[in-house]
Structures are given as C-alpha cells and as structure tokens.
Amino acid sequence: MISLLIGAVLGTVVGALCRWLDIPSPAPPSPVGALLVVAMTAGFVLAGQLSS
DSSP: HHHHHHHHHHHHHHHHHHHHTTTTSOOOHHHHHHHHHHHHHHHHEEEEHHHH
C-alpha cells in the first residue's frame, strides 16, 4: 500500500515539475493514452495483490 502512495506522489511531482519547467510531459497526450496508463497501473497493482 505504501508503494502505491509513493508512486502517486512521485507521479504528481514529476507532472508538476514538467508543467513548471516547460518540459514535455512523459505521459500520453490523449485521454485514451492516459486511460491505458491507468489500466496498466491498476492491473499491475491488482496482480501484485493477488499473488501475495
């Protein structure tokens, strides 16, 4: 659970730094791409929960 929280905080910090420093975001530029990232993350977390 703590790794999920650390990942969320780190992702938010990277996104904020990209915005403030005018660096292109490493995230997909479309809503479909963003949903793909969310789905992959959810699957990774769920598989980790099921295997432990």
